[in-house]
Amino acid sequence: xxxxxxxxxxxxxxxxxxxxxxxxxxxxxxxxxxxxxxxxxxxxxxxxxxxxxxxxxxxxxxxxxxxxxxxxxxxxxxxxxxxxxxxxxxxxxxxxxxxxxxxxxxxxxxxxxxxxxxxxxxxxxxxxxxxxxxxxxxxxxxxxxxxxxxxxxxxxxxxxxxxxxxxxxxxxxxxxxxxxxxxxxxxxxxxxxxxxxxxxxxxxxxxxxxxxxxxxxxxxxxxxx
Amino acid sequence: xxxxxxxxxxxxxxxxxxxxxxxxxxxxxxxxxxxxxxxxxxxxxxxxxxxxxxxxxxxxxxxxxxxxxxxxxxxxxxxxxxxxxxxxxxxxxxxxxxxxxxxxxxxxxxxxxxxxxxxxxxxxxxxxxxxxxxxxxxxxxxxxxxxxxxxxxxxxxxxxxxxxxxxxxxxxxxxxxxxxxxxxxxxxxxxxxxxxxxxxxxxxxxxxxxxxxxxxxxxxxxxxxxxxxxxxxxxxxxxxxxxxxxxxxxxxxxxxxxxxxxxxxxxxxxxxxxxxxxxxxxxxxxxxxxxxxxxxxxxxxxxxxxxxxxxxxxxxxxxxxxxxxxxxxxxxxxxxxxxxxxxxxxxxxxxxxxxxxxxxxxxxxxxxxxxxxxxxxxxxxxxxxxxxxxxxxxxxxxxxxxxxxxxxxxxxxxxxxxxxxxxxxxxxxxxxxxxxxxxxxxxxxxxxxxxxxxxxxxxxxxxxxxxx
Numbered sequence: 249x250x251x252x253x254x255x256x257x258x259x260x261x262x263x264x265x266x267x268x269x270x271x272x273x274x275x276x277x278x279x280x281x282x283x284x285x286x287x288x289x290x291x292x293x294x295x296x297x298x299x300x301x302x303x304x305x306x307x308x309x310x311x312x313x314x315x316x317x318x319x320x321x322x323x324x325x326x327x328x329x330x331x332x333x334x335x336x337x338x339x340x341x342x343x344x345x346x347x348x349x350x351x352x353x354x355x356x357x358x359x360x361x362x363x364x365x366x367x368x369x370x371x372x373x374x375x376x377x378x379x380x381x382x383x384x385x386x387x388x389x390x391x392x393x394x395x396x397x398x399x400x401x402x403x404x405x406x407x408x409x410x411x412x413x414x415x416x417x418x419x420x421x422x423x424x425x426x427x428x429x430x431x432x433x434x435x436x437x438x439x440x441x442x443x444x445x446x447x448x449x450x451x452x453x454x455x456x457x458x459x460x461x462x463x464x465x466x467x468x469x470x471x472x473x
Numbered sequence: 474x475x476x477x478x479x480x481x482x483x484x485x486x487x488x489x490x491x492x493x494x495x496x497x498x499x500x501x502x503x504x505x506x507x508x509x510x511x512x513x514x515x516x517x518x519x520x521x522x523x524x525x526x527x528x529x530x531x532x533x534x535x536x537x538x539x540x541x542x543x544x545x546x547x548x549x550x551x552x553x554x555x556x557x558x559x560x561x562x563x564x565x566x567x568x569x570x571x572x573x574x575x576x577x578x579x580x581x582x583x584x585x586x587x588x589x590x591x592x593x594x595x596x597x598x599x600x601x602x603x604x605x606x607x608x609x610x611x612x613x614x615x616x617x618x619x620x621x622x623x624x625x626x627x628x629x630x631x632x633x634x635x636x637x638x639x640x641x642x643x644x645x646x647x648x649x650x651x652x653x654x655x656x657x658x659x660x661x662x663x664x665x666x667x668x669x670x671x672x673x674x675x676x677x678x679x680x681x682x683x684x685x686x687x688x689x690x691x692x693x694x695x696x697x698x699x700x701x702x703x704x705x706x707x708x709x710x711x712x713x714x715x716x717x718x719x720x721x722x723x724x725x726x727x728x729x730x731x732x733x734x735x736x737x738x739x740x741x742x743x744x745x746x747x748x749x750x751x752x753x754x755x756x757x758x759x760x761x762x763x764x765x766x767x768x769x770x771x772x773x774x775x776x777x778x779x780x781x782x783x784x785x786x787x788x789x790x791x792x793x794x795x796x797x798x799x800x801x802x803x804x805x806x807x808x809x810x811x812x813x814x815x816x817x818x819x820x821x822x823x824x825x826x827x828x829x830x831x832x833x834x835x836x837x838x839x840x841x842x843x844x845x846x847x848x849x850x851x852x853x854x855x856x857x858x859x860x861x862x863x864x865x866x867x868x869x870x871x872x873x874x875x876x877x878x879x880x881x882x883x884x885x886x887x888x889x890x891x892x893x894x895x896x897x898x899x900x901x902x903x904x905x906x907x908x909x910x911x912x913x914x915x916x917x918x919x920x921x922x923x924x925x926x927x928x929x930x931x932x933x934x935x936x937x938x939x940x941x
Contacts, residue, residue, distance in 0.1 A: 250714055251636045253645065260642075260721035261649030265685070268725030269657065272677055272745070276670035276738060285667045340597035342535025352734035354807040355883040367669040367736040376667035377601045377675060380735055384811040385520070387888050414889045416520055418535065421528035 286372035288328040291447070299394060299450035301327055303443060307398055311433050314425065318436035327443070334444025335374045337437055341420070348381035349390040349448065362391035362454045369451065386417055393450035401442045402434050489563035494576050496842050498556025499835055501584055503917065505548025508591065510910050512541030517903040521896065531595060539594045539606050545823060546604055546682065548587040553831040554690045555583070558626055558644070560838060561697045565638060568629035575625050579618055586615045603679050605658045612659045619655055623648035639713045643693030646721060650685035654678060669737045676737075676745075677728030683822065684724035684752075691827050692716070692759065694834060695783060699766060702780050702837070703773070708765030712758050719755030723748045733806045746801050753798040760791050778853050782833025785861055789825035792868075793818060808883070813898065814875025817868045824909070825864045832860070832916070839920060845930060848922035852915045859912030867905035874898035 249255035292300045304327045308315045319326050338344065350365035351357045358364050369390075370378055396404075400411055405423045408415035423438035434442060518524055519534040526532035559576065563569055570576055586607070593599060593608035600606050607615055627648055630641050637645070658678025662671040696713070700706055707713060726748035729741050767773075767784065774781045796818060799805055809815065836853060840846050847853055874895055881891040 250718060251642065253631060253637065256637070256642050256645045257649060260646045260718065262653075264721050265650055265653050265681075265725055268677065268728070272726065272728055272741060273657075273661075273666075273670065273674045276673045276741060277666060279738060280668065280670055283668075337597070339601035340536070340599050341533055342539050342599065344601060345535060345538050345603075348811055350732075350735050352807075352810070354734060354803075355879070356885055357882075360882075360885055365736045370668035370672070370736065372667060376664070376671055377605075377662040378668055378672040379601060380672050380675075380732055382603065382731060382811070383816065384882075385892075412889060414893060416522050416892055418519055418524065418533060419528045420533075422530040 280367060280371065283368055283371040285376070288332050288373050289324070291372055291374065291451075292324055292327045292331060294324075297451045300331065300443075300447050303393070303398065303446040303450070304330070307434075307439055307443065310399060311402075311439070314433045314435060314439065318439055330440050330443050331374065331447055333436070334440035334442075334447070335379075337423075337441045338379065338444055339377075343389075344379050344381045345383055346385040346417070347387065347389045348384050349379045349388065350381075351388055351390060357388070361388050362449065362456075363452060365390060374447075389445065389448050391449040391452070391454070393446045393448045395456055398442050398446060401445055402432075402438060405434075405438060405441065406432055487564070489567065489569050490560055491563075491570075491573050491576065492842050494573070494580060495556045495559045495838065497580060498552045498559065499839070499842075501580075502549050502552035502556065502831075502835075503920075505544045505552065505587060506913065509541050509544035509549060510906075510913065512537040512539075512544065513906055514903075514910070516541060517899070517906050520899045521903055533597075536594050536597065536599070539599050540591050543590055543594065543604065543606050544587065546687075547583075547590065547607075550687055550823075550827060550831065551583070552587075553835065554687075554694075555579075555622065557694055557831075557834050557838070558690070561640065561694060562626055562629055562644065565640060565697065566629040566633045568632045571625045571628035575621060579621050579625065582614060582618045582621075586611055586618060589614075600659075600663055602658060602662055602675050604682050605663070605675075605678060607659060609663075616652075616656060616659070619652045623652055638696070639707065639710075639717065640693040640697040642717050643689040643696065646717075647686060647689040647693065650681065650689070650725075654681040654685055658682070669735065672732050672735055673729050673737050673741065676731040677725070679731055680728040681725060684720070684727065687823075687827055688720065688724070691830055692720075695763065695787075695830065698779070698834065698837065699763060699783060702777065703767060703770065705766065708762050708768070712762040712765075716755060716759035716762065719758070720752070723752045723755060727752060730801050733801075733803065733810065746803070749801040750798050753794045756790070756794045760787055760794075763787055778857060779833040779837035781857065782829045782836060786826045786829035786833070789821055789829065789864070793821045793826065796821075796872075808879035809875050810879075812875035812878040813871040813895070814879070817871030817875065820871070821864065821868045824860075825868065829860070829864075832856070839923065843923060843927040845923055845927035847919060848926055849919050852919040855915040856912045856919070859908045859915065863905040863908030863912065867902050867909075870898050870901045870905065874902075 249259070290296060292304075294301045301322070301324065305322050308319075308322045315322075319330055351361045351363065353364045402424065404411045404417075405420040407419050407421075408417040420441075421432075423434060423441060424432040425435045426432045515526065515532065515537045516534050518526075524534070526534075559570065589611045590607045593611065594606055598608045600608065627645065630637070630645055633641075654677075657674065658681075662675045662678070666674060696707060727745055729737055729745035730749050733742050733746070763784075764787075767780075771784075774784055800809055800814065800818065836847075877894055877898075878891050881894055
């Protein structure tokens with residue numbers, strides 16, 4: 249059996265693969281069967297999470313012309329669409345190769361970012377495929393929503409050095425339009441990605457950690473240079 | 474150089490190999506290697522802040538980062554494998570592949586898949602899973618291609634009578650696994666399962682792609698080439714059995730270790746950790762087997778370049794595996810997860826091990842395919858030493874960077890502090906990457922010279938020595 253074609257094809261090839269699939273994939277699927285996947289429409293529903301629509305209206309107030317041009321009205325429908333678009337940009341630009349989306353229960357992470365990640369937070373359409381991430385060049389973003397104003401994000405995408413001197417995050421100039429006069433304003437992509445970033449963690453209420461930044465850390469003054 | 478080429482001998486096996494297709498696969502592989510290096514270089518430049526492409530959409534570092542890994546896996550590694558399989562399988566089984574027309578069709582389809590993926594990523598249509606970035610509309614073609622690959626190569630293996638040689642165990646199993654793994658990763662987490670269970674499947678996918686596609690084909694080829702080059706059998710058949718079956722059983726159970734401390738049920742994480750440590754023991758038996766095989770004649774490594782690529786690759790393999798048994802534990806995970814430690818590990822596996830084996834195979838086969846010895850031994854040596862030196866220093870460098878980043882984060886210093894302390898390491902890494910690229914350029918120049926010389930031979934109508 250161990251050197252025969254059928255043994256290799258059926259036991260090693262199919263059998264062991266299926267064993268692993270059942271034990272490592274089907275088991276968690278069954279465990280989470282009582283947490284059905286939420287649709288994007290449900291996610292933006294103000295009775296579930298009032299923050300997303302609030303962020304959308306905030307964008308409308310800050311950038312009325314771009315908003316009217318690229319989004320139209322601040323309806324729930326448009327909000328869902330824009331949020332989904334934001335996720336697609338996050339995926340397409342490979343943001344998830346530099347940013348993670350889960351806070352671990354170790355390494356002081358909940359001090360820096362907020363509550364440790366729970367499975368239910370990921371049971372929704374925007375986490376298909378799940379955006380856990382595997383590398384942090386930049387910080388975790390799963391608790392980013394509401395931490396900064398949308399204008400901060402817009403300036404940051406235009407040129408990260410403006411808001412974060414010494415940053416090595418790439419500039420995403422194509423998220424903004426450059427008018428003949430006045431500062432650049434977010435275009436369809438810009439509005440979408442800012443809304444997405446503001447959505448992350450907006451379903452939780454938690455105090456923003458003082459450890460996040462602008463503290464001198466344990467290294468003292470030298471570190472804050 | 475790669476050993477004097479044996480004079481043309483009446484050898485039935487060699488007539489079964491379709492040389493043009495092997496060559497075509499290798500050329501495609503080298504092309505995509507170059508593309509991948511451009512991607513890696515852009516990202517390395519981004520990290521040290523010498524970004525020459527700031528604000529240009531089509532040069533978005535995030536996109537090129539995906540092209541970097543995708544082109545290596547599907548463009549370089551898969552293409553060399555397919556070429557080498559076209560060489561090894563007919564010689565081992567004494568049967569041709571099912572159909573040469575089919576081979577050429579697969580060749581074309583595969584290049585379309587890789588190019589379309591790169592194009593899709595470049596225009597922002599990637600899917601959000603590492604190595605599963607292949608845009609939606611090309612996934613079915615890739616899946617069909619893998620099925621045809623399995624059929625084309627399985628036919629000669631199935632036709633064979635009697636027990637199979639170790640290499641063919643690995644190959645047969647790999648055809649099944651690759652097909653299943655690709656289907657699992659490119660459809661399930663995207664369309665069917667979200668959240669933590671989707672994450673578990675994503676972990677299975679990225680892990681199985683290394684463990685059930687690259688690793689078995691890689692070891693299968695080692696079991697084929699090493700005894701031929703050393704002209705002696707593999708040391709222990711028993712260890713070969715342990716290695717294969719241990720890999721088949723434990724490797725697929727490892728996937729979740731990519732997301733330790735994620736909101737995936739803890740007992741599944743523990744399972745993955747234990748299975749991972751088990752794999753490292755299994756792998757060690759395989760390495761012992763290969764070192765047992767070369768025992769007593771290791772001085773051949775001084776002059777035999779392909780064997781040197783193989784065995785240095787195996788040493789790196791041992792290092793990665795020993796490292797893996799440590800880094801999979803929670804003690805290490807706390808510190809090194811999300812850091813450059815993991816990036817160093819990944820480079821050591823993909824380039825230091827499999828890249829080395831594949832360059833070794835190409836170093837061995839190009840003269841046999843072109844009917845001409847390598848034009849320059851010196852350039853071959855440069856290729857080897859630049860790659861080995863660059864890789865090893867990059868590995869040490871990123872490992873150290875990872876530890877420091879982990880400490881910086883856990884002591885809650887401002888985020889940009891972790892960027893600042895990484896700079897010296899990222900600069901070293903950039904230069905090591907450039908060394909690897911320089912080695913690759915040596916190889917290309919050498920190939921170009923060898924190829925023109927072979928053409929010259931053909932024009933003068935000299936009888937070509939056709940090696941067996």
